[in-house]
Amino acid sequence: MLATVVETKELLETVAASLIAGVGVTAAFSLVILGVTRSADMARNERPLLATAAGGLAALAGAVVIAAIVFGIVVMTSK
Amino acid sequence: MSGNDIVLVIVVGTALVFDFTNGFHDTANVVATSISTHAMPPRIAVAYAAIFNFAGAFISLAVAATVAKDVVNGDVITPTVVFAGLVGAIFWNLVTWYLGLPSSSSHALIGGVVGSAFAAAGADAVMSAGLIGKVLIPAVIAPVVAFVVGVIAINIVYGVVGRERPGPVNRGFRLGQVISGGMLALAHGTNDAQKTMGVITLALIANGSLSESSDVPFWVVISAASAISLGTYFGGWRIIRTMGTRIIKMDAAQGFSAQGSGAAVILASSHFGFPLSTTQVISGGVMGAGAGKRVSAVRWGVAGNIVVAWLLTFPAAAAIGAATYGFCNLFGDSAAGPIIASLLGIGALAWVFTHRVRQEPLPASG
Numbered sequence: 001m002l003a004t005v006v007e008t009k010e011l012l013e014t015v016a017a018s019l020i021a022g023v024g025v026t027a028a029f030s031l032v033i034l035g036v037t038r039s040a041d042m043a044r045n046e047r048p049l050l051a052t053a054a055g056g057l058a059a060l061a062g063a064v065v066i067a068a069i070v071f072g073i074v075v076m077t078s079k
Numbered sequence: 080m081s082g083n084d085i086v087l088v089i090v091v092g093t094a095l096v097f098d099f100t101n102g103f104h105d106t107a108n109v110v111a112t113s114i115s116t117h118a119m120p121p122r123i124a125v126a127y128a129a130i131f132n133f134a135g136a137f138i139s140l141a142v143a144a145t146v147a148k149d150v151v152n153g154d155v156i157t158p159t160v161v162f163a164g165l166v167g168a169i170f171w172n173l174v175t176w177y178l179g180l181p182s183s184s185s186h187a188l189i190g191g192v193v194g195s196a197f198a199a200a201g202a203d204a205v206m207s208a209g210l211i212g213k214v215l216i217p218a219v220i221a222p223v224v225a226f227v228v229g230v231i232a233i234n235i236v237y238g239v240v241g242r243e244r245p246g247p248v249n250r251g252f253r254l255g256q257v258i259s260g261g262m263l264a265l266a267h268g269t270n271d272a273q274k275t276m277g278v279i280t281l282a283l284i285a286n287g288s289l290s291e292s293s294d295v296p297f298w299v300v301i302s303a304a305s306a307i308s309l310g311t312y313f314g315g316w317r318i319i320r321t322m323g324t325r326i327i328k329m330d331a332a333q334g335f336s337a338q339g340s341g342a343a344v345i346l347a348s349s350h351f352g353f354p355l356s357t358t359q360v361i362s363g364g365v366m367g368a369g370a371g372k373r374v375s376a377v378r379w380g381v382a383g384n385i386v387v388a389w390l391l392t393f394p395a396a397a398a399i400g401a402a403t404y405g406f407c408n409l410f411g412d413s414a415a416g417p418i419i420a421s422l423l424g425i426g427a428l429a430w431v432f433t434h435r436v437r438q439e440p441l442p443a444s445g
Contacts, residue, residue: 007212010351014217014344015224022228022343023235026336030239033251037243069262072346077138 025068031061083286085414086158089421090282093165095306098275100172101184102132102310105271108181108341108361109264109311112334118256127257128264129312135268136276136304138349149209149352151192153284153291155200159407160192161282162417163199166424167191167400173431174395175388182388183356187396188274189214192281194397195404217353221344222363228340229367236332237372252331259338266345267357268307274354275303333368340364359389 035058042051109132110124119127151160168184168191175182189210196204240248279299283289289296329337341361348355362385407416 007351010353011217011220014347014351014353015220017347017350018224018340018344019228019231021347022225022340023231025343026232026339027235027239029252029255029335029339030236030332033248033255034240034243036251037240037247040247065258069258072262072343073138073265075350 028064098306099310102307113260116331116334118253129308131264132268133308135265136272151196155204156285163195163404164192164400166403167396171396180388186392190393190396191400194400198401198404221355222359225363226367229364230371232336233371262342269349272307337364337368
């Protein structure tokens, strides 16, 4: 009886979306912070190449965070 | 104006009062982590959450549709049944606010309506498939998922930035909490404001003012969004303290992880129309972010009280809803029952607020 009333597919999709979004955005934001702090440290130590690489990592991860937030809102509004 | 119309007006007013108490009660879920990690000053955090709550109420109507059509049988529902259910939810919300327990306004609302519908028309009034599949099972799964996401997220965070200097890292995550707090408030608005929209729509259908196939009217969306955001702005500091400091002492990274995991679970659930408890989800996220760092960091006694309140919410609100319906039914089909119950309720509310709000000083800024 339980199997007939539980919306298994929707529940599994909810769990998967929550895991991907929650863990993914947190991980990406951590990379933003790592990139920004390393970039500042490398610039202070006069290592411009590494500073640029770390800054690039921060920018890329930041773009992922923004894209994930925008995607989430678009998916919500399209329901 | 007929007796039924008077009851309908009382129901809409009571639903908006519930929505206000929902915002008031659940403000803590949204802002406590931001306040406790000093990401935002208390008043700013609350105003910010109120704005995002208002915006979130317009994003999706899937949850409102579930509450209006999948939980109780519309054929046996009257405005008095909806009114009694709302009284059950408001009463339980105030009891748990008084005790400082972050219980679920959502379970209280659905429990109250199910209890009063059961009292009015027996088991046939309750759509058990919708109640189990759309409400009870997601209610159990969602906090567990938020806990797991919180544990994984905080471990990844510490793995990535654990060796960096704490100053810039904390500043970064405090800035991140401005974003994650906004997303959480948005998620709260999408899920919780819609429950009130669903209940008002249910009452309009029961009164014959709206056909069963109708969408949620726009004035219902606007009024529900306004009530929950006003309630959020006047938020309950008692529960903010429990959520923000009594479960775990959080650092900014934990606050960000807890808010991020909570927002992800609530937004995903709202998309599929699951009316889950935002309180329980963010509690799960907070516990996960705490346990992921160190299991003993979580005050499991406080967490246990939250779980007990969680288990009691549905039956307690259902019992109060059923009792309120029984009281209204003493006066037959007239509007006298809901009017007398409303007057008693307003008196009780006035007493509670004048006695307790004065004892609840605002926490120091920052």
